Amino acid sequence: MLLVAGAHEAWARDDTPYSFSIPAKPRLSALADFTAATGIQVVRPDAGAIRGISRAVSGRYSAETALREILAGSNLGYHFTGPRTVAIEAPGASVGYGGDVVTLDTISVTGGAQDIGRGGVSEINITRADIERRNATDVKGLFRGEAGVTVGSPLPMSQKVYVHGIEETNLAVSIDGARQNNKVFHHNATTMIDPNLLKAVRIDAGVAPVDSGAGALAGAIAYVTKDARDFLSGDGFGGSLKSIFNFNGHVSTNNLTSYSRQGGFETLGSLTYGKGNEFRAGNGQEVLGTATNFLSGIGKAAYQGIEGQRFAISHEQMRDDAIRPFRANAAQIVDVRPTPLLRPYKLDRQNTVFTYTDDSPEGWWDPKFVLAYTRSKVAVDQYSGATIDTYSYTSEGVTESFNGKLENKFALPIGNIVAGLDFYRDRAEYTDKDYRTAERASNFGAYAQARLRPWERTRLSFGLRGEHQHFEGVNGFRSSDQGLSGNVSGEHDLTSFLTAKAGYSRVWAGIPLSENYAQNPAWNYGAGPKSVTSNNSTAGLVAHYGSFELEGGVFRTQINDARVPLWAPDMALRAFNLQTQGFQAGGTYNWADGFVRVRFIRIDAEIDGKPANSYVGRYLTAPIGDVLTFQAVHTIAPWKLTVGGDVEIVFDNNTLFDPATGIGRLEGYQVLNAFIEHRSFYLPSLKMRGEIRNLFNATYTARGTYGLEFGNGLVRPLYESGRSFLASLRLDF
Incomplete structure (x- = not known):
């Protein structure tokens, strides 16, 4: 459950959808990304330290829907002090405007998906939900359904990935942030990896x-x-x-x-x-x-x-x-x-x-x-x-x-x-x-x-x-x-x-x-x-x-x-x-x-x-x-x-x-x-x-x-x- 204060009477609710691509990350950092996406300033006069990992928010949602998801599970509340400012409140804090504190069910805006997207203009995100749904056992299955990603060969040990037609050795490939240097033999795969171990994949096609x-x-x-x-x-x-x-x-x-x-x-x-x-x-x-x-x-x-x-x-x-x-x-x-x-x-x-x-x-x-x-x-x-x-x-x-x-x-x-x-x-x-x-x-x-x-x-x-x-x-x-x-x-x-x-x-x-x-x-x-x-x-x-x-x-x-x-x-x-x-x-x-x-x-x-x-x-x-x-x-x-x-x-x-x-x-x-x-x-x-x-x-x-x-x-x-x-x-x- 999430503690949420009623909105300030002087603030007219804005249901304008914004584009979010915030991965599961430290909650304070996610709030910074929220500000970058919406232009809404976040202040925390009574909340103290903001800790924990937020859920991923990926897609187009109203500012309030996205904020609820970021704060879900933190016991923190919020109230809008103006049309472009929101204050984070600690449990039991006085909201200072006469609104009653109410409890709302957490709204999931990702459907269990987790991605590592950064909002790139040519980004392709394979989320945890995608990986589980595709039930893949090799790289070809991992990218199934992605028209812009081609994987040749039925053999996992000789599969090569092409992004917009370019072979993967011309891309910066990393696993958990580690640079890959796997160009050994042209009859073999370049980066053979087990989808069972993966949480998410991010591809920047072209412009990175x-x-x-x-x-x-x-x-x-x-x-x-x-x-x-x-x-x-x-x-x-x-x-x-x-x-x-x-x-x-x-x-x-x-x-x-x-x-x-x-x-x-x-x-x-x-x-x-x-x-x-x-x-x-x-x-x-x-x-x-x-x-x-x-x-x-x-x-x-x-x-x-x-x-x-x-x-x-x-x-x-x-x-x-x-x-x-x-x-x-x-x-x-x-x-x-x-x-x-x-x-x-x-x-x-x-x-x-x-x-x-x-x-x-x-x-x-x-x-x-x-x-x-x-x-x-x-x-x-x-x-x-x-x-x-x-x-x-x-x-x-x-x-x-x-x-x-x-x-x-x-x-x-x-x-x-x-x-x-x-x-x-x-x-x-x-x-x-x-x-x-x-x-x-x-x-x-x-x-x-x-x-x-x-x-x-x-x-x-x-x-x-x-x-x-x-x-x-x-x-x-x-x-x-x-x-x-x-x-x-x-x-x-x-x-x-x-x-x-x-x-x-x-x-x-x-x-x-x-x-x-x-x-x-x-x-x-x-x-x-x-x-x-x-x-x-x-x-x-x-x-x-x-x-x-x-x-x-x-x-x-x-x-x-x-x-x-x-x-x-x-x-x-x-x-x-x-x-x-x-x-x-x-x-x-x-x-x-x-x-x-x-x-x-x-x-x-x-x-x-x-x-x-x-x-x-x-x-x-x-x-x-x-x-x-x-x-x-x-x-x-x-x-x-x-x-x-x-x-x-x-x-x-x-x-x-x-x-x-x-x-x-x-x-x-x-x-x-x-x-x-x-x-x-x-x-x-x-x-x-x-x-x-x-x-x-x-x-x-x-x-x-x-x-x-x-x-x-x-x-x-x-x-x-x-x-x-x-x-x-x-x-x-």
Whole structure:
């Protein structure tokens, strides 16, 4: 319950909706974001220290509705002392205007969702509710329904993420604030992560703020894992057991999570194990090399003092070990060199992070310190002939990053400024039978990003970053360079229901390290690689009318001197100019117990002025084209029943089609997924779910998968799973 004072008689209630994107965070900091979003000043004459974590507020709501949610569970009240000022009151405090104190039920404005949104003009937020509803076991499932995010390959260990057509290594990717350096082998996934461990994901598509980290050439992806605080509001302990069984391949995925809070201390442990056979495609054929065998987990410990100082450390690890196609991102690639069809692959990625924050910030003091070590290792067997018994040796690639940042958020009456310093020391090492190579890069940066609401209807964000990088090649070659990055974006409410938004960024990212398996000790760097730069722009309109939301916009990303070396001695400096552009449109209708959402995007990609293919576009882009997605969910509350589904329609793409050879056509496909979920009447902590994926049993290769445009004579791409029935159980205790 929430104590709320009656409004001042002289203040006329204002039901004007405002756009909020406030994650679950320290309540005092959330109130600062509330002021930035509404322009309403918050004072606290009698409330004393404001502590605790507020709930997330995401969407368009009146100022009073949002304020109630921020204060929910705090025993604090409020009253408006004027049209643009609100006072926070401690329990039992005199409100001083004759109004009676009343109790109101807490209003949930997020439906249990938690996000980490910051209000970016090109932001895509995957909330905790989204993750649970999608019941994902891999990255493809995590982003299902998001037309602007493409994930190729049915194999989790070879899935790559494309945001508006740009491959993820051109984005600043982080896990719990730790920079990722996972570009080991182009036949493998870049960042393989277990959705069971995640609380939320934030994507800045194209234009990204400078506090997203170094290397945000085409945006940023921030994965955030779960904390004990996400399950427990106070001292206590608990856990959950979740099991998913996929009858296509008889794949069993099981997760056990436990958590506790006591006297300021917190712990969380989560372990997921997946095991199963190869799946069958829509044509009924078994797709070789698609067996499941992975283990992932995370351990977290934290301590939060009475004054709000919070110290946390976590270690997360993902391992995949199974027989895969010889090139794990394709069923077969025709080669003059004879090779086996299958071979063992071992992938091991780990992420260790220490974080210090102040969860009860005062005034201008709201610090954050992150220190992290990340590591990815890929081991692949090599052969001298076409059969498995011609095994020769095991090659190994290891990437590492030691990185960190120290920043502070300065609260202002009209918003905030985040300023800080960050660094990274990255290494990419390859070990072959006869040689060992490595490239290294170290980088130091300073940045400041402002997020302001200078006028009632206007929200602005702008930032500047300066960096210095030192690069070292495989043969002792060294070079240094420095550059500036900047961005500016904003939203303006043209009317009470129509908002215009736009943004632009220019990014300097230094020299990217080569993938490990492409490194050659005989490389000639000549005058040295060029630093990579990019330009991003976006513009659009968002309309709100009651429960409807419509949006549309255009985007463009240009990346210059994008380095993608090959093994040949003269290919260390191989680089391209890349451009993706397109438009997107969508709409959402929400009601009390569900929603319907539709998204459409068109993505055109060019490399050096020519349509991009997945070979030249390795680590850059892939041919995507037109994608349309639908999502619908409805809950029948009296029955504790939720039903829903999603549809992905991908259209034919003939951009690469060559009439002379008949090769290059990308065929479209349609995929329907549906689920039904029930929470037990007799055991409310038990949730049961039945699901069907690819209902129409389509035989298809997903966009973003390597080689689908080359024809079976050169590349046999991996088919996606055919019709699949899944059964899930989750028990909370």
